[in-house]
Amino acid sequence: MSKFLKAAFLALTVFCLSASLASAQDAKAGAKVFKKCRSCHTIGEGAKNKVGPHLNGMFGRTAGSIEGFKYSKAMRARGADGLVWNNQNFIEFITKPKKFIKKTRMGFGGLRKEKDRLNLIAFLKAQSVGGKASPAADGSAKNEETKTQTKLLAKDVPVPSHGILHLGRLAQLDEVAAWDIDIRPDGKGLPVGSGKVSDGEVVYNENCARCHGDFGEGIGRWPILAGGHDTLTDERPEKTIGSFWPYLSTVFDYVRRAMPFGSARSLNDNDIYALTAYLLFLNDIVEDEDFVLSKENFTSIHLPNEKNFIADNRKDEAHRAIKEPCMSDCVAGSPKVVSRARALDVTPDAKEGESVE
Secondary structure, eight states: OOHHHHHHHHHHHHHHHHHHHHHHOOHHHHHHHHTTTTTTOOOSTTOOOSSSOOOTTOTTSBTTOOTTOOOOHHHHHHHHTTOBOOHHHHHHHHHOHHHHSTTOSOOOOOOOOHHHHHHHHHHHHHHOBTTBOOGGGGTHHHHHHHHHHHHHHHHHSOOOOSSSSOOOOOOOHHHHHHHOOOOOTTOTTOOSOEEEHHHHHHHHHHHTHHHHOTTSOOSTTSOOOSOOTTOTTSSSOOOOTTTTOOOHHHHHHHHHHHOSTTSTTOSOHHHHHHHHHHHHHHTTSOOOTTOEEETTTGGGOOOTTGGGOOOOOGGGSGGGOOOOOOOSSOSSSSOOOOOOTTTTTOSOOOOTTOOOO
């Protein structure tokens, strides 16, 4: 093949790859993927460094080069070796961060789906204009819009006639249902769905590992989720799902309403079943990676420490019986001071020349 044909073929190949990459990228879908990143990173107008550096102007920038951010030694070393972020190396990095840069402090487990990686790139580039992105990237524009709508609605709503303060209105049934999502130990409130342990591992690595560790061991001061067996009598016990928690419903309920951190309510019910199943696997409560947790078998799972919890019946004890409280003329005569904080030893000793009264 002649040099000209080789050059033409190479140019056509690059063009096709570029076109394929561009068509595969979807910035709107990338915004959803970025929800997994925003607990540590920001992008957009006024973006600042958080746990991780801001991502404005990332592509074309040397790794570890944002002034004022404390990078890991590994990241600074890669930058010193000439690593400049582009599509290809960013894809390698975000697929498995700790494999691409060993000893990086980034705890994120990585994006396993190619379309998620491409869409994330599209989003980052779309939001990063001239080193800064539009306010919509972190939701600030939406928040301002909501505030404006609230102001407009507030002045247009007629004053209610009910109640003493004439405020608000009765909640609609569908509004109550949207908030009524608690899960009880007897299974009441569980949604229809199911999830396998092996699928839960994928959900965990993408959404939880950056804070709770690859195996639930916890990173930094983030909570430990697994282990701690036989430590409850220790001076500093490890209170994990497997060692301390009484009910599996608490796991499902908490994850459903509050996790992942920074992206609460972003998981669907099947993902939550799978993630809960994987947490059981990490705690050796189930041992089969093909185990499927579902609404039907959920209440058959009992956590190891369940029997050590008892019903709180203190209100039934005679000395705690609730009596009608006195509301007026409860003490005859004028009130008297019977003790002082200093005498009760709850106030630090006064220094010379100071008074504690």
